Amino acid sequence: MASMQDCITDCLDCHSVCLSTILHCLHKGGEHAAPDHIRLMQDCAQICIASADFMLRSSPVHQMTCRICAGVREMCAEDCTRLADGETMVLCAETCRRCAQSCSEMAAAERKAA
Amino acid sequence: MASMQDCITDCLDCHSVCLSTILHCLHKGGEHAAPDHIRLMQDCAQICIASADFMLRSSPVHQMTCRICAGVREMCAEDCTRLADGETMVLCAETCRRCAQSCSEMAAAERKAA
Amino acid sequence: MASMQDCITDCLDCHSVCLSTILHCLHKGGEHAAPDHIRLMQDCAQICIASADFMLRSSPVHQMTCRICAGVREMCAEDCTRLADGETMVLCAETCRRCAQSCSEMAAAERKAA
Amino acid sequence: MASMQDCITDCLDCHSVCLSTILHCLHKGGEHAAPDHIRLMQDCAQICIASADFMLRSSPVHQMTCRICAGVREMCAEDCTRLADGETMVLCAETCRRCAQSCSEMAAAERKAA
Numbered sequence A, B, C, D: 001m002a003s004m005q006d007c008i009t010d011c012l013d014c015h016s017v018c019l020s021t022i023l024h025c026l027h028k029g030g031e032h033a034a035p036d037h038i039r040l041m042q043d044c045a046q047i048c049i050a051s052a053d054f055m056l057r058s059s060p061v062h063q064m065t066c067r068i069c070a071g072v073r074e075m076c077a078e079d080c081t082r083l084a085d086g087e088t089m090v091l092c093a094e095t096c097r098r099c100a101q102s103c104s105e106m107a108a109a110e111r112k113a114a
Helices: A004-028 A035-056 A062-082 A087-113 B004-028 B035-056 B062-082 B087-113 C004-028 C035-056 C062-082 C087-113 D004-028 D035-056 D062-082 D087-113
Strands: none
Touching (some): A004 A035, A004 A087, A004 D004, A004 D035, A035 A062, A035 B035, A035 C004, A062 A087, A062 B062, B004 B035, B004 B062, B004 C004, B004 C035, B004 D035, B035 B062, B035 B087, B035 C004, B035 D004, B062 B087, C004 C035, C004 C087, C035 C062, C035 C087, C035 D035, C062 C087, C062 D062, D004 D035, D004 D062, D035 D087, D062 D087
8 A cells, every 4th residue: 555655656657657648659760659648648647746745735635646647647557568668668558557556545535535 | 697708708708807806815814814715716717727728729728728717616616705805806706606617518518519 | 018917828728729739749749759848838828727827826936936027938939939840839939939938028028116 | 966756765855855845834933934934945846846847858058047946935944044943944954955966066067068
């Protein structure tokens, strides 16, 4: 079970990895640079920061951002796995998956607490 | 029924009004500067931008950010109404309420479309 | 001479136009989707929000963000002009140029005031 | 001499510490909740992310955001030192100072490279 601090760290890591992977994908071109894939990673990078920030402020609604986060990152992890032809994409997929997991625990914990 | 463009405009307006109202509240002090109130306006300002950006990218998951947005702004509108002792807080409450309304229509439209 | 309110509006407009133009460019492919061009528009979209937010908070250091903004947008306007083969790129170039102009006035006004 | 990766880590740490310290300051009230102090920490939190993101994208203009960053954080570190009456403020001051240092090295390195 991830602590909130772990989840914040996972979100910031995932944000960083997604942002730098976007550049990698644009350089590769082809399916990696498909608008839907780039957009999904942009969505993922942004929702990661929002989710981290809501937790850093101990916001009572952070479970809502964590729930979205978990969903977006699960999609991003799948998309990166599909395109995984080297360590950059594999790392991005793994980071997204770990982050999806801890955000989804955070969202569930909050529902119980509420 | 708000168009997506209207909703983007409402989100950016709401972001702007919340950010400048935070300063107003810190200057007033007392209940206006209560941590819970300031935090709620910070949450609101941030989720507004996230929601606008997801729509600007025509992201297929924008209905999820719009749904959160609607919830956070409804809370923010209520809190600003409670503290409404002048035109700044009234404007913030009205802007949040308008934005909550258009985001909630956007979230509902997406559910139907899906 | 642009007022601060005009400059905030220009920054938010420029943010919106850059974000949606990124998707347009990814769909076009080729030079439009070149990593350097996409990155420049991402930089532009992000510094626009930062600059708008510093002004919305009436931050005493907003002239520093405005100065960067003016530089990044001038570069972005040139790059979009180079690629301008239709109204989307022309609009993006014009929006960036207008925003560069008002930010640069804002940065200069602050230097005089300081 | 900090590497770019170190500087990104420092920026993300500084962002996190500033955001959570804002809440601490609002709870303490008095000088800690003064509008100028809260605003400075908001500025600091936002420019940290912008600076980190420009480096994560390997943006050629990241030295400009790093230079602003260094300035804002130096101010933030001084303000937190002035108010340092416990470990939260001391930690915030130290984190800002370390981040100011690595950003200022990054900005200088770029100038040499250019």
